Structure formats: C-alpha cells, structure tokens
Amino acid sequence: MKNLSFPGLPRVLIIDDEEGVREGMRGLLQHEGLHVETATNAEDGVRRLEQRAVDIVFLDLNLPGADGLSMLSRLRRGSPPADIVILTGYGTVANTVEAMRKGATDVIEKPFTQDRILAVVRRCLETRQLKSELTWLQDRVRELTATELVGLSPRIREVQTRIDQVAHAPDTTVLVTGQSGTGKELVARCIHERSARRHGPFVAINCAALTESLLEAELFGYEPGAFTGASKDGKDGLFAIASGGTLFLDEIGEMEPTLQAKLLRVLQERTCRRVGGVHDIPVDVRIVASTNRDLRQMVQQQRFREDLYYRLAVMTVHVPTLAxxxxxxxxxxxxxxxxxxxxxxxxxxxxxxxxxxxxxxxxxxxxxxxxxxxxxxxxxxxxxxxxxxxxLPSFTGGAPDGSDEIARNTITIDGKDRSIRALESQLVAKVLDDTQWNISRAAAILGINRTTLYNKIRVYSLGKRPLRAVAKVEA
Ligand SMILES: Nc1ncnc2c1ncn2[C@@H]1O[C@H](COP(=O)(O)OP(=O)(O)OP(=O)(O)O)[C@@H](O)[C@H]1O
Ligand SMILES: [Mg+2]
Missing domain, CATH: 1.10.8.60 (Helicase, Ruva Protein; domain 3)
Known part of the structure; x- marks a missing residue:
C-alpha cells in the first residue's frame, strides 16, 4: 500500500467467525498501514459499519446467525458504499454469482494467500480513489456550469423555495407551469440539479415536436421490427435512458389522449413496456412536466385526462411572467x-x-x-x-407598456389640415402627454427610437403642455 496515497487511513472491516482468519488478516493489513476492525457475526458487522464508514468489508459467507449473503445489501448502505469482498470456504458458483449480483466487488476462496488479499485491497482502494476523484471533478464541472435561476424579486424567491422543496422529494412528479419563455425548462433543470438524482441524466423531450407514434417510440423504446422502419436492433426509450435521473416532458398539454393513458400507467406502475415488447421494465426516473396551457381548463374540456392531471400536479411550480x-x-x-x-x-x-x-x-x-x-x-x-x-432591437413583438391605454383613445383630426404631418404631430403629442413625457415609453409606443422622437418634437415644436383640443373629423 505504500505507493498509494490516501487522505486518511483506509478502513477495513473483517467479518468472520474464525479467529485465525480475523487475526491473521488484521496483522497483515495493519502492517500495510490500514485501520482494521473485526466482527464475529453479520449483525455486529452492520452495527460497526453504521457507527463508522469503512472502505472495504471482508465478509465470510458462512456465519453463525444471519448469513453473510443476506446481510450484503445492508453492508452496502454507506455513501459511497463500502466494497464488499466475499470470503468463502465453499466456493460454489451459485454463491459467488449471487454475491456478485448483490453488489460484491470480489470473491476470495479460502484458503487464501496473503498476496491475494493484498492484491484485492490494492485494486479496491485504487478504484475508490478514482471514483472519488471523478465525483469531485463532476461536482466542480456542475458548479461551473450550474444552471442559475437569476432573480431577487419576491416572486422568483417563491419559485426558488418551491424548487428546493421539490428537490428534496426526488421521486415526486412535478408540473411546471408558466407562459412561454418564463424559464420553465430552467426550473426543471434546477430541480434535477438540486435533487439526489443530480448524478443521473437530465433528459428533455418536447411532446409537441413529434407525432404520437414517434413520441411513443421515443419514450418507451421499441423491440426489433416493432413497426415498419424500426431498427432491427430495437431501441431504448427515454424512460430507460434517463434511468436514475430526471425526464423532462415539455409541452405535456400537446400529448395525445392515448399516449396520456400510457404515461399514466407508467407513473402508477413505475414500469414501462417497449413498443412491441412483452416485458415490463422497471422505471427509475422523476418526471417533471411543463406546460404553458391551462391544463385544468383542458381537463374540463376533456382534452386532457383528469387522472393524469392530478398525478402530474402532485407538486406544481408556477413561474411568473417577467412583467x-x-x-x-x-x-x-x-x-x-x-x-x-x-x-x-x-x-x-x-x-x-x-x-x-x-x-x-x-x-x-x-x-x-x-x-x-x-x-x-x-x-x-x-x-x-x-x-x-x-x-437594442425595436420592440415590435408585443404590446409595449401603456399601448392599450392609448389604443382605447381615438385620435381625431382637425377638419382643415388632414395632412399626415398634422396627424403625426397630434399623435406624437398625445402619446407624450399620455406617458407624462417619458421619452423611452413614448418612443416604444410610437415604434420609433428616441432620437427620431426628439427630432419630431423639434420639427413639430412640441412642448410639455396639455394636448390641444381636437376637433372631430368633419365629413
Ligand atoms: N431566471 C432566469 N435566470 C437566468 N436565465 C433565465 C431565467 N429564466 C429564463 N432564463 C433563460 O431564458 C431562456 C428561456 O428559458 P426556458 O427555455 O427555460 O423557458 P420556457 O418557459 O421553457 O419557455 P417555452 O415555454 O417557450 O419553452 C433560456 O435561455 C433560459 O436559460
Ligand atoms: Mg421550454
């Protein structure tokens, strides 16, 4: 071990009822600079592990009381879980396979040599070191590219609080509502990144972008030859690809009713089936759905399934408009x-x-x-x-602030002078008065920039005064 450097002493727990094995290994590993603890049965081993995390557990499969195999998953509860190395005197294939299936790192048959033990310890510690470095780097990358929901207003703080609440329930389905462009996808990403699922994938799909059958194949995957044009190898669906992470279903309101029913089944059963498949595959994803529609109204209009709505809206996060x-x-x-x-x-x-x-x-x-x-x-x-x-771009896309007040007033023109200049000068004067001579606002309403507005004020000799009395248009 001397050529490996670890922060703190690596800790090993030996669970074996044979004193000779325990003490022999203790001597060997302590000599290599490891901290060693021992236990004579599985329950005692679990208790020790709960008190203090260890890196490697050597576990005898043939123990008095609860057998080692049945305790294996309890011994792997730490974060990160300990590496479990099975010591078996029987060496049956079935035992070994079962132990590996339950998450054991390696199996050593008794009687074993010191070299064998040291080789396994070295490999476990090296792998643990690499894994912890990887996690550290992943965390740094995540920090640097962190999705940031910018804002200090009370409304956005409410959203932040809600995100934190739902992040702590990593399996609960969330519905994110709000107008287009308010940041619904960003909210979904924040929920993912602040939850225990952050090391898993975040997968987004827009339900409005695909036809019903394509969306179904994307979500659930398909078996070879499930439909014309299906790849001969079949394909994993997004429920499988997002496993351990979050699946973001954007524009859920656009999903067709038959697919809504299938989605509901996945949410209830926590399993899904590939298109053309016969087996149910376990699903381990959190669903975050989003919509800019009024889903409740769509439910009333029978365009969205009521049961699915309630299943999705277990927790909702509403994102306010920028205004x-x-x-x-x-x-x-x-x-x-x-x-x-x-x-x-x-x-x-x-x-x-x-x-x-x-x-x-x-x-x-x-x-x-x-x-x-x-x-x-x-x-x-x-x-x-x-x-x-x-x-800045000229803001023509939407109604600028105050424009509807203006629209409600009608501009009337002088009976004698019906030139465009006369109309324009009155319009400019009225908008200036309506906006209390706020140049930016008036310019935005008029659809011109400030410089042009200043020019018009000069050309028409407008000053800060009440709008002139205007006559009705004469026939
Ligand atoms: N509070 C915020 N802080 C920083 N960036 C934001 C914030 N809100 C939104 N954005 C950014 O604005 C853009 C639009 O956000 P997003 O795509 O999440 O909106 P959306 O509600 O999903 O829109 P749509 O309904 O049109 O799909 C993105 O580039 C996003 O990163
Ligand atoms: Mg979006």
Whole structure:
C-alpha cells in the first residue's frame, strides 16, 4: 500500500467467525498501514459499519446467525458504499454469482494467500480513489456550469423555495407551469440539479415536436421490427435512458389522449413496456412536466385526462411572467450581458441609463427568453463599451407598456389640415402627454427610437403642455 496515497487511513472491516482468519488478516493489513476492525457475526458487522464508514468489508459467507449473503445489501448502505469482498470456504458458483449480483466487488476462496488479499485491497482502494476523484471533478464541472435561476424579486424567491422543496422529494412528479419563455425548462433543470438524482441524466423531450407514434417510440423504446422502419436492433426509450435521473416532458398539454393513458400507467406502475415488447421494465426516473396551457381548463374540456392531471400536479411550480417581476430586469440584463459578452469575447461594460430605462419599461410578452434575445442582439450590434438604446432591437413583438391605454383613445383630426404631418404631430403629442413625457415609453409606443422622437418634437415644436383640443373629423 505504500505507493498509494490516501487522505486518511483506509478502513477495513473483517467479518468472520474464525479467529485465525480475523487475526491473521488484521496483522497483515495493519502492517500495510490500514485501520482494521473485526466482527464475529453479520449483525455486529452492520452495527460497526453504521457507527463508522469503512472502505472495504471482508465478509465470510458462512456465519453463525444471519448469513453473510443476506446481510450484503445492508453492508452496502454507506455513501459511497463500502466494497464488499466475499470470503468463502465453499466456493460454489451459485454463491459467488449471487454475491456478485448483490453488489460484491470480489470473491476470495479460502484458503487464501496473503498476496491475494493484498492484491484485492490494492485494486479496491485504487478504484475508490478514482471514483472519488471523478465525483469531485463532476461536482466542480456542475458548479461551473450550474444552471442559475437569476432573480431577487419576491416572486422568483417563491419559485426558488418551491424548487428546493421539490428537490428534496426526488421521486415526486412535478408540473411546471408558466407562459412561454418564463424559464420553465430552467426550473426543471434546477430541480434535477438540486435533487439526489443530480448524478443521473437530465433528459428533455418536447411532446409537441413529434407525432404520437414517434413520441411513443421515443419514450418507451421499441423491440426489433416493432413497426415498419424500426431498427432491427430495437431501441431504448427515454424512460430507460434517463434511468436514475430526471425526464423532462415539455409541452405535456400537446400529448395525445392515448399516449396520456400510457404515461399514466407508467407513473402508477413505475414500469414501462417497449413498443412491441412483452416485458415490463422497471422505471427509475422523476418526471417533471411543463406546460404553458391551462391544463385544468383542458381537463374540463376533456382534452386532457383528469387522472393524469392530478398525478402530474402532485407538486406544481408556477413561474411568473417577467412583467410580474420587472424588478429583476436589471439583474437579468447584466447576467445575460456578462454571459453572452463572454461567449462572444467582447468587452461590454454595461448599459447606458437610457438603455436600461427602455429595458425596464418594456412589457416583455416573450418573457425572459425575449429579454435574453434582446441582449444578444445588442451584444452583436454594440462594438464595445456600454450598450445604448440604439443597440437594442425595436420592440415590435408585443404590446409595449401603456399601448392599450392609448389604443382605447381615438385620435381625431382637425377638419382643415388632414395632412399626415398634422396627424403625426397630434399623435406624437398625445402619446407624450399620455406617458407624462417619458421619452423611452413614448418612443416604444410610437415604434420609433428616441432620437427620431426628439427630432419630431423639434420639427413639430412640441412642448410639455396639455394636448390641444381636437376637433372631430368633419365629413
Ligand atoms: N431566471 C432566469 N435566470 C437566468 N436565465 C433565465 C431565467 N429564466 C429564463 N432564463 C433563460 O431564458 C431562456 C428561456 O428559458 P426556458 O427555455 O427555460 O423557458 P420556457 O418557459 O421553457 O419557455 P417555452 O415555454 O417557450 O419553452 C433560456 O435561455 C433560459 O436559460
Ligand atoms: Mg421550454
């Protein structure tokens, strides 16, 4: 062992009723610098292991009281579980196979040589070292690429709290609701990464993107020749691929009723069957489903199965619109600027006051996704330094803040001057008054940028004053 370096002394537990074996091994392994404990029966061994974790357990299969084989799974409960090396005086194939099936690392037949014991110990410790290094690296990678749900508003804090709650119940089905672009998939990823399933895969599928039969084959997999065009080797489904992890069913509201029934069966039975298959395969995934539809209403309209709805909605996480947490816009904008700027290798230092004002005043019908796209657009346009308003896209996608108030008012034009200029000057003046001369808001409503608006104010000699009385259009 001297050429291996381990943090702390490796610990070994020997469970054997033969004193000669226990003491012989103790001497050998202590001499190699390992910490050794012994037990004469399986119950005592389990008790010791519960008090203090060990790296390797040498377990005699033929013990008084409970036999070693039946105790094997209890001896592997630690995290990480101990390596179990079976000592058997009988060496029957059946025993060996059964022990390996239950998770034993190796089997040593009695009588054994010291070299055999040392070789097994060395291999176990090397593998444990590699595994712990791998876990450490995986954790670092996860930290660096951590999915971050940015926001400090009370609404997003509620979502954070909910994520933590559901993360602690790693088998419970979760339904994530919210408008398009609010961050439902991100929430699903956060649930996965904060749960005990984080070392397993996160697999996402969009239920709206595939036809019913393709979606079924994707989810459940299929047997060779299950349908025309099926690969001759068959295929694992996503329930199998996501095993140990999380399966994210995006846009669940778009799933056809027959498939809804099959999904319900999987959730209830915790097994699934490949298309064309006859065997039920155990399912070990957490389902997180998401929708931007009102599933309850769809249930009332009999477009979504009620039983499936209740099965999915055991826990729900509702993600608010960006407008409902507008105070997060500056933080999110800086987060995206930093992220996208770094990806593009651009040194962008922030936003001008006007640009930030525009970002904060817009209503963001496409939610966080639209904000991210706007920042990406700005990052492409802006050569360096601060993002200004001119770098932002013209927000034509949705109704800007205040536009519906304007729409409710009708603009009337002067009977004598029906030129476009006259109409425009009145429209600009009215929008300015309606927005209390908030230039950014007025420009957004008018669909022009601030510079153009300033020009129009100058050309039409508009000042901060009440809108002029306007006459009705004369026939
Ligand atoms: N709070 C947040 N912090 C950081 N990034 C976010 C946040 N919310 C959303 N995003 C980002 O916005 C984009 C859209 O989010 P996501 O795809 O999760 O939305 P969605 O609700 O699933 O949308 P859709 O219904 O259209 O599928 C992604 O790039 C995501 O990383
Ligand atoms: Mg999505």
């Amino acid at each position: 409902e947490r507008a105070e997060d816009i500056p933080l999110l904008s800086h987060f995206f600027l930093d992220q996208i700027g770094r990806q593009m290798g651009k040194a962008l230092s922030g936003f001008t006051e006007e640009a930030m004002e525009t970002l904060c005043e817009y209503r963001w019908p496409g939610n966080v996704r639209e904000l991210r796209n706007a920042i990406e657009h700005a990052c492409i346009i802006c050569p360096s330094g601060m993002i200004d308003e001119v770098h």
